[in-house]
Amino acid sequence: MFRTVFLETFKKIYRNKKNRLIFLLAFIGIILYSFLYLPTVNNPLTIDADELALETESAYGMKESRLAEGDIAVNSFTGVDTYSLAKYDYENNFMFYDALQKGDISRLFELKTTDYVPVFTVDALNDYLERKHDGQFLDMDFERAVINNNLFALSEINHPTTHEFNGKTGIQQLYSFFLNYGPLILLFITVFVASEVLVDDRKHHTLKAGQPLGWRKYIFYQSVSVFILIATGIAFFLMFFFLLISLLYGFGDMSLLTTHYAYTEGYRASEENFFTSPVIDLILESLILTAVLLYLFIRLNAVLSLIFRHDVIVMIAGFAIIAFNRLYSGGGEDSFLGLGAHLFPQNYFEFGNILSGRQNFLTLSNNFTFETGIMVLLITIIIIEIILGLLAGWMTRQKFVRQVD
Incomplete structure (x- = not known):
């Protein structure tokens, strides 16, 4: 029946x-x-290669100009060593840029799970969260934590790909x-x-x-x-x-x-x-x-x-x-x-x-x-x-x- x-x-x-x-x-x-x-x-933490190249070139120019002028001491008013700061930004940005150019996703994950992340990448993430959640701060905090923690999880798998980084796999x-x-x-x-x-x-x-x-x-x-x-x-x-x-x-x-x-x-x-x-x-x-x-x-x-x-x-x-x-x-x-x-x-x-x-x-x-x-x-x-x-x-x-x- x-x-x-x-x-x-x-x-x-x-x-x-x-x-x-x-x-x-x-x-x-x-x-x-x-x-x-x-x-x-794309992953909200995706690095814009063109912008990264500009940032890297800018940091290199700043470093070289400070070195040429002999201005490598700490500024007594600001307490900032402009040369060392520019050198630090240049070296880290260059490592990111080199990993992108070579398509070394494992290296990129390794770099992005360190303390250093390009400033414009952080700004891009904040803009993404603001557009998506429109001032809902709890939702913004939750998704920011999830995005950053998922990055660590992705870095643990073998031979990660750009599609896995962007969350596009089946x-x-x-x-x-x-x-x-x-x-x-x-x-x-x-x-x-x-x-x-x-x-x-x-x-x-x-x-x-x-x-x-x-x-x-x-x-x-x-x-x-x-x-x-x-x-x-x-x-x-x-x-x-x-x-x-x-x-x-x-x-x-x-x-x-x-x-x-x-x-x-x-x-x-x-x-x-x-x-x-x-x-x-x-x-x-x-x-x-x-x-x-x-x-x-x-x-x-x-x-x-x-x-x-x-x-x-x-x-x-x-x-x-x-x-x-x-x-x-x-x-x-x-x-x-x-x-x-x-x-x-x-x-x-x-x-x-x-x-x-x-x-x-x-x-x-x-x-x-x-x-x-x-x-x-x-x-x-x-x-x-x-x-x-x-x-x-x-x-x-x-x-x-x-x-x-």
């Missing part, structure tokens, strides 16, 4: 022109991102997808596709006459079918995305570590509060959370379908639930309705903030973890299952299909 429901659900999803359009747009989006946007992306981009807007994109697609499946039965209810399957079991079979179909589609697109990026920029080092946050003590942005984890572990956790969230929203879609019985309203309600945290406050709170915010599922929809530790950084806690998220989401699923069971008893099949618009 499950096979019958599965095939029926597959036909509904496949024959829906809006679903085919959304998957076509997803395919085109991956192509455009890979070939048009990603080539323009494994880095897959992780970045989950870390940023990926979870929201997947949930919006899930709601978009699933919103019409159960409600569509109202348009063809005569086809259900005499079907030897209980109403609750039918809804469950349909939900599982939708989950399998959407999960398969998402898996296909993620694999396509990963393979395309890998062909263009390399697979990436599986031993790569990424920076995360867990508060221990002292200043919020202290180095002691940041740690590293294997990128592959975070991707696996992301896939698990994605699967749990997909099932949660598909069952929630069934609840909304029984209540509203109209696909557009169901879709809008689903979108509003996904975006609730952003609509409510934008995230970052440590409490909600007088209780710890980590106990509410909406804080785990954008789970990249959880896995990266950003939510703990903003709340100065260690409450938001992968394990807590799984527990909260599973409890939410149980609650939804109970509500759905009660609602299906009240909204019978006959009442549900009545008064087709």
Whole structure:
């Protein structure tokens, strides 16, 4: 019987022109991102070779002019030895420039993890953070620490490449997808596709006459079918995305570590509060959370379908639930309705903030973890299952299909 429901659900999803359009747009989006946007992306700590050459030449000229004039003593007013300072800048800038010219990425990583970094590189990072976060100082502090710590992690791998430095390899981009807007994109697609499946039965209810399957079991079979179909589609697109990026920029080092946050003590942005984890572990956790969230929203879609019985309203309600945290406050709170915010599922929809530790950084806690998220989401699923069971008893099949618009 499950096979019958599965095939029926597959036909509904496949024959829906809006679903085919959304998957076509997803395919085109991956192509455009890979070939048009990603080539323009660079690490915020990327050194401008032309500017570095000018800085190096300027420092050399200053050094030589001070030496020619014999002015190599410490200035009694400023306490600065202009010659030694210019010589120091020249020698360090030249080492950076030489590493860039030779394409020695390992040497570049080694140099950038020392105390000396060209001044204009620091300024470029500050400008990048200001543009991205627009005065949100906590977010700026968090990302600055992550960028600098990731640099140390990159310097530990064997034979790093420029693509790894810029975060463009397949494994880095897959992780970045989950870390940023990926979870929201997947949930919006899930709601978009699933919103019409159960409600569509109202348009063809005569086809259900005499079907030897209980109403609750039918809804469950349909939900599982939708989950399998959407999960398969998402898996296909993620694999396509990963393979395309890998062909263009390399697979990436599986031993790569990424920076995360867990508060221990002292200043919020202290180095002691940041740690590293294997990128592959975070991707696996992301896939698990994605699967749990997909099932949660598909069952929630069934609840909304029984209540509203109209696909557009169901879709809008689903979108509003996904975006609730952003609509409510934008995230970052440590409490909600007088209780710890980590106990509410909406804080785990954008789970990249959880896995990266950003939510703990903003709340100065260690409450938001992968394990807590799984527990909260599973409890939410149980609650939804109970509500759905009660609602299906009240909204019978006959009442549900009545008064087709």
